[in-house]
Amino acid sequence: MIAEVIVDITNDQVDKVFDYIARPDTIVGERVTVPFGKRFIEGYVLRHKEKSQLPDNLLKPLGQPKDDYPVLLPEFLALNEEMRELFHLRNVDCMRLFIPTQLRSGKAKPLYVNFIELTEKFDDRELLENTRKNATKQIDLIKTLRPDNLYARTDLNKRFGSANVNKLLDLGVIRQVTTTKLRAPKVNAKQDKKVTLTAEQEKVVNAILAKREGEHLLFGVTGSGKTEVYMHIISKVLGEGKTAILLVPEISLTPQVLSTFTARFGDNVAILHSGLSDGERFDEWQRLRTGQAKIAIGARSAIFAPLTNLGAIILDEEHDPSYKAESNPRFITHDVARLRGKFNKCPVIFGSATPSLESFHRAKQGKTELHLLPNRANAKPMPNIEIVNMCDEVRMGNSGIFSGRLLDELENVVREKNQAMLFINRRGFSSYMICRECGYVAKCEDCDVSLVYHKEDNQLKCHYCNRRYKALTNCPSCGSSYIRMGAMGTQKVVEELQERFPNVKILRMDFDTTKNKNSLNELLETFGNTKPCILVGTQMIAKGHDFPSVTLVGIMNADMSLHFSDFRSTERTYQLITQVAGRAGRAEKEGKVILQTYTPKHYAYRFASNYDYLGFYGKEINLREVANFPPFSKIVRVLITAENKDEARATTSRIYSKIQDYFKQNREQFLYCEAMASPVSRIEKKYRFQILCRFLLDTEPEITNFIYKTVTEDKHPKSLVFVEINPSNMS
Numbered sequence: 001m002i003a004e005v006i007v008d009i010t011n012d013q014v015d016k017v018f019d020y021i022a023r024p025d026t027i028v029g030e031r032v033t034v035p036f037g038k039r040f041i042e043g044y045v046l047r048h049k050e051k052s053q054l055p056d057n058l059l060k061p062l063g064q065p066k067d068d069y070p071v072l073l074p075e076f077l078a079l080n081e082e083m084r085e086l087f088h089l090r091n092v093d094c095m096r097l098f099i100p101t102q103l104r105s106g107k108a109k110p111l112y113v114n115f116i117e118l119t120e121k122f123d124d125r126e127l128l129e130n131t132r133k134n135a136t137k138q139i140d141l142i143k144t145l146r147p148d149n150l151y152a153r154t155d156l157n158k159r160f161g162s163a164n165v166n167k168l169l170d171l172g173v174i175r176q177v178t179t180t181k182l183r184a185p186k187v188n189a190k191q192d193k194k195v196t197l198t199a200e201q202e203k204v205v206n207a208i209l210a211k212r213e214g215e216h217l218l219f220g221v222t223g224s225g226k227t228e229v230y231m232h233i234i235s236k237v238l239g240e241g242k243t244a245i246l247l248v249p250e251i252s253l254t255p256q257v258l259s260t261f262t263a264r265f266g267d268n269v270a271i272l273h274s275g276l277s278d279g280e281r282f283d284e285w286q287r288l289r290t291g292q293a294k295i296a297i298g299a300r301s302a303i304f305a306p307l308t309n310l311g312a313i314i315l316d317e318e319h320d321p322s323y324k325a326e327s328n329p330r331f332i333t334h335d336v337a338r339l340r341g342k343f344n345k346c347p348v349i350f351g352s353a354t355p356s357l358e359s360f361h362r363a364k365q366g367k368t369e370l371h372l373l374p375n376r377a378n379a380k381p382m383p384n385i386e387i388v389n390m391c392d393e394v395r396m397g398n399s400g401i402f403s404g405r406l407l408d409e410l411e412n413v414v415r416e417k418n419q420a421m422l423f424i425n426r427r428g429f430s431s432y433m434i435c436r437e438c439g440y441v442a443k444c445e446d447c448d449v450s451l452v453y454h455k456e457d458n459q460l461k462c463h464y465c466n467r468r469y470k471a472l473t474n475c476p477s478c479g480s481s482y483i484r485m486g487a488m489g490t491q492k493v494v495e496e497l498q499e500r501f502p503n504v505k506i507l508r509m510d511f512d513t514t515k516n517k518n519s520l521n522e523l524l525e526t527f528g529n530t531k532p533c534i535l536v537g538t539q540m541i542a543k544g545h546d547f548p549s550v551t552l553v554g555i556m557n558a559d560m561s562l563h564f565s566d567f568r569s570t571e572r573t574y575q576l577i578t579q580v581a582g583r584a585g586r587a588e589k590e591g592k593v594i595l596q597t598y599t600p601k602h603y604a605y606r607f608a609s610n611y612d613y614l615g616f617y618g619k620e621i622n623l624r625e626v627a628n629f630p631p632f633s634k635i636v637r638v639l640i641t642a643e644n645k646d647e648a649r650a651t652t653s654r655i656y657s658k659i660q661d662y663f664k665q666n667r668e669q670f671l672y673c674e675a676m677a678s679p680v681s682r683i684e685k686k687y688r689f690q691i692l693c694r695f696l697l698d699t700e701p702e703i704t705n706f707i708y709k710t711v712t713e714d715k716h717p718k719s720l721v722f723v724e725i726n727p728s729n730m731s
C-alpha cells in the first residue's frame with residue numbers, strides 16, 4: 001500500500017504530494033514523520049493508493065504517527081480538494097489553515113501535571129512505624145494528605161522536599177497520578193440572562209430550524225437580539241448531539257460575546273483566536289477535536305474548527321471585511337462556511353444589521369433564505385441620527401473638529417452623568433483631499449472612485465486604473481484654497497476634548513491602546529464603570545458593544561470611508577454609520593447620534609439616518625449594475641512582487657501577455673485588462689506590479705481559472721505572485 005503525503009515545507013512554491021510505503025496501520029488524515037532527503041519532517045497522509053509511479057527502490061517507508069488520533073477530519077480531506085479548486089490554494093496552504101501552528105511546529109505541547117494521592121497501604125501500621133523512625137518531614141507529609149484527594153506534586157516538593165516524596169513513593173504509601181491540564185482562556189463569565197424570545201425572534205428560530213439545510217441571511221437591526229437567536233439555535237442542535245461554530249469579527253474586541261456564551265453553555269464553549277497563548281490555543285483546539293467542547297467561537301480562522309457533526313454555522317456581522325483573508329493563504333470565509341454547511345447538511349446563518357450587498361443580492365436571487373428582525377428587542381425606537389454640515393461650521397467661523405451641536409450634546413451627557421462614544425472613521429494610511437469650503441473631493445474621471453493622495457510623489461492616484469493627477473492647491477469647484485487632507489487622529493480628538501472637559505474621564509480605544517489583550521479588557525471595564533465618560537475610538541468601537549448608559553454617539557468625520565478608493569466605500573460608510581449609531585440607546589435611556597460631514601446630501605447619509613437599508617440597497621445595487629462593479633462583474637488583480645525591479649517587471653509582462661491573448665479572443669467579456677506598477681509601487685523593499693482585470697460574469701469561472709492556471713504555470717522563482725478576487729485593498 002502507498003500513502004500519499006503532504007509534507008510541511010515552508011519555502012516551496014511547488015504543490016507536490018509525495019509517495020511513501022504505508023504502514024499496515026496507516027490512517028488517512030494522520031500526522032506522521034517522514035524521511036525527506038537527509039532529514040525527517042512532518043507530513044499528513046492524504047490518501048491511500050495501490051501503486052506508485054516511482055520504482056520500488058526510490059520509495060521510503062512512512063514514519064510513525066505523531067498523535068493518538070488522525071488530526072485531519074475526513075471532512076477536511078474533502079474540504080482540501082474544494083478549497084484548492086475554489087481559492088487556488090496549495091495542499092500545504094490548506095493544511096496550515098486546518099491545523100493550528102502550535103500543533104504543527106510542536107511549539108505547544110500538552111501540559112502534564114503530576115498529582116500525589118494516598119494509597120491503600122497508608123493504613124499499614126508497620127510501614128508507618130518504619131517511616132516514623134527516621135523522618136519527621138515524611139510524617140508531616142502523610143499527615144497533610146487526606147484519603148481520596150489529589151495534591152499537586154510541585155507543591156509537595158516545595159513544602160517537604162522531593163527526596164521525601166520519592167521515599168514515600170518507593171514505600172508505596174503514596175502514588176503519583178499524571179493528567180494533562182487544560183489551559184483555559186480567561187473569560188469574565190457573567191450571570192446568564194434568562195430571556196423569553198420575542199415573537200419576532202421565535203419566528204426566525206423556528207423558520208431556520210424547520211428548514212435546517214441551506215443558507216440563511218438574518219437581517220436584524222442593531223439591538224434586535226440576534227445573539228439570542230443564535231443561542232437558541234445552538235442550544236437546540238446541541239440537544240440533538242450536534243456541534244456548532246459561531247464566528248465573530250475580531251473576537252478580542254468583543255469579550256461580551258464570550259461571557260454571554262460561556263454563561264449559557266459553560267465548558268461546551270471553546271475559543272479560537274489569535275489573542276490566546278500558544279498553550280491555550282493548542283488545548284482549545286484539542287478540546288474541540290476530541291469532542292470535549294462542542295461550540296467553537298472565534299474569528300475567521302475558527303471556520304476550520306475541528307468539529308464533526310456540525311448542526312449550525314453562524315457568521316455574525318457577516319458584512320465585516322475581516323471575513324476575507326487578504327494575505328496568503330487567501331480565502332473567503334463565507335464560501336468555506338457554505339462548503340462545510342453542505343458537507344454537514346446543516347444551516348449556514350449569516351447575520352447582520354447591514355448585510356453586505358453581495359449577501360443581500362444572493363437573498364434577492366433566492367440563493368439565501370431571508371429572515372427579518374425589524375425591531376429592537378427592548379421595543380425602543382432606533383436612536384435619532386442628526387446630520388451636521390461641517391462646511392456650514394467653517395463658514396460660521398468654527399474651524400475646529402467639533403461642531404456646535406456635538407459640543408452641546410456632549411455637555412448634556414456630562415451633566416446627566418451618561419456616556420458618549422466618539423467615532424473616528426479611519427482606514428489604512430491613505431487619505432483623500434477635500435475642500436473644506438464646499439466639500440469637493442477629488443475623484444477619478446474614469447472610475448468614479450476617490451483619488452488617493454500619495455505623499456512620496458505629491459500626486460493623486462486612482463487605485464482602480466492607476467491614472468495620476470496633480471495634487472490640488474485650489475478647489476476646482478469653488479476656487480477656495482482651504483484644501484485639507486481628510487484624516488484625523490484619535491489622539492488629537494482626546495487632547496481637545498480633555499481641554500474642554502478637564503474633569504471628565506476620556507478614554508481612547510484604537511490600535512495603539514489595545515495592543516495587548518489585558519489593556520483592552522481594562523479599557524472596556526473602565527468605560528463600563530465610569531460615569532460620565534467619553535470613549536474616543538476607531539472602527540473598534542463600532543463592533544457589537546452593548547453598554548446601557550451610552551446616550552450619545554458622535555461620528556467625527558463620516559466622510560473618511562466614503563472617499564476611500566474602493567468600489568465598496570459607500571457601502572462601508574453606510575455599514576459603519578449604522579453600526580456605530582447602534583451603540584446608542586440600547587437600554588432604558590434614549591440614544592442620539594450626531595453625524596459630522598462635509599457632504600451632508602450624500603445618499604449614504606440620507607438612507608443611514610432613516611435606517612432605510614432597503615432604500616440604500618436599491619440605490620447602490622443599481623449603481624453597481626450600471627458601473628459594472630461586483631456583484632455584476634468580477635475584479636481580479638494579479639499582484640507581482642520582487643526585490644529586483646526588472647525581475648518583477650519581466651514576470652508581469654510574461655503573465656500579462658498570456659492573459660492579453662486570452663483577452664483579445666474574448667474581448668466582449670472583459671471590461672478592463674491592463675498591466676501597470678501598483679499604486680504603492682514599493683513595500684518592504686519589494687517592487688510591486690499588477691495586472692488588473694474586470695470582466696462580466698457570463699464566462700465565470702473560466703476566466704478566473706485561466707488566470708490561476710497562467711500564474712501557476714509561469715516559472716518565477718524570484719517573484720511572488722498572488723491572485724486576488726474582488727480585493728478591497730488596492731494599494
Ligand code: ADP
Pocket residue numbers: 193195196197198201220221222223224225226227228377378546
Ligand atoms: P444585536 O446583536 O442584534 O445587535 P443583541 O443580541 O446584542 O443585539 O441584543 C441586544 C440587547 O437585547 C441585549 O442586551 C440582549 O440581552 C437583549 N435581548 C435580546 N433578546 C431579548 C429578549 N427576547 N427579551 C429581552 N431582552 C432581549
Ligand code: ZN
Pocket residue numbers: 435436437438439440475476477478479480
Ligand atoms: Zn470647494
Ligand code: ZN
Pocket residue numbers: 444445446447448462463464465466467
Ligand atoms: Zn480610475
